[in-house]
Structures are given as structure tokens and as C-alpha cells.
Amino acid sequence: MANKGCAVIVITHDIEAALKISDKIAVFYAGTVLEVANVEDFKNDGKNLRHPYTRALWNALPQNKFQAIRGHQPMQDEVVDGCIFYDRCSKKNELCSRGIPQFQKVNEGVVRCNNVS
Numbered sequence: 001m002a003n004k005g006c007a008v009i010v011i012t013h014d015i016e017a018a019l020k021i022s023d024k025i026a027v028f029y030a031g032t033v034l035e036v037a038n039v040e041d042f043k044n045d046g047k048n049l050r051h052p053y054t055r056a057l058w059n060a061l062p063q064n065k066f067q068a069i070r071g072h073q074p075m076q077d078e079v080v081d082g083c084i085f086y087d088r089c090s091k092k093n094e095l096c097s098r099g100i101p102q103f104q105k106v107n108e109g110v111v112r113c114n115n116v117s
């Protein structure tokens with residue numbers, strides 16, 4: 001279908017499978033899109049990934065660092081002020097708790113983070 005010009009959306013937890021068939025990957029966390037990355041951004045140890053959660057997700061895979069981060073996603077009924085990843089983020093600063101970060105375009109992708117490097 002994609003080869004015939006149709007847009008195809010695949011929703012999965014299997015990032016490896018998604019990387020084999022996709023052009024772009026939208027990364028969700030607690031029901032929120034945090035980053036839309038190009039498949040190429042996941043190459044070279046994911047160093048071109050923009051959001052701390054996307055990097056953590058990538059580093060958690062067994063074939064990468066197999067490294068978990070502390071904490072868990074907010075519960076469905078939990079109200080979060082500011083960035084939804086704030087409690088688990090190692091890059092947070094005082095700005096991050098003041099409002100939901102807006103999308104910004106970075107290197108031909110988009111990211112919802114106040115502290116993109």
C-alpha cells in the first residue's frame with residue numbers, strides 16, 4: 001500500500017520491526033507524542049534522537065545497552081503539570097515543570113522538550 005502512495009500507520013511496541021518498514025517513527029509516552037524522528041536518527045547508537053525518553057527507550061533494548069531508567073509513566077488519572085516525562089528525566093531544569101513543552105522542529109524531526117541538545 002505504501003508503495004502505491006498510501007500513508008500507512010503501524011502502532012506497535014516492537015521498535016525494531018517498526019524501523020524495518022517505516023520512514024518516520026512517532027514516539028508516544030503516556031498518550032502523548034514526544035518526538036517524531038526519521039528512521040535514520042536511530043542509527044549510530046541513536047545519537048541523533050532528540051528526546052530523553054526516545055534515547056532511554058532505545059538504550060533499554062537488549063541489543064543496545066539493556067539499560068532501564070527509574071520510575072514509571074504517569075497513571076491515567078494522574079495530573080501532571082509541565083513535561084509529562086519530568087519525574088524520570090535526567091536533563092530536567094526549572095522550566096520543565098512550568099508548562100507542557102511545545103513541539104519544535106529539530107534536524108528534520110519534531111520534539112516536545114525544553115532542553116534539546
Ligand code: SF4
Nearest residue numbers: 083089096113114115
Ligand atoms: S522538557 Fe525537560 S523534563 Fe521534559 S524531557 Fe525535556 S528536559 Fe526532560
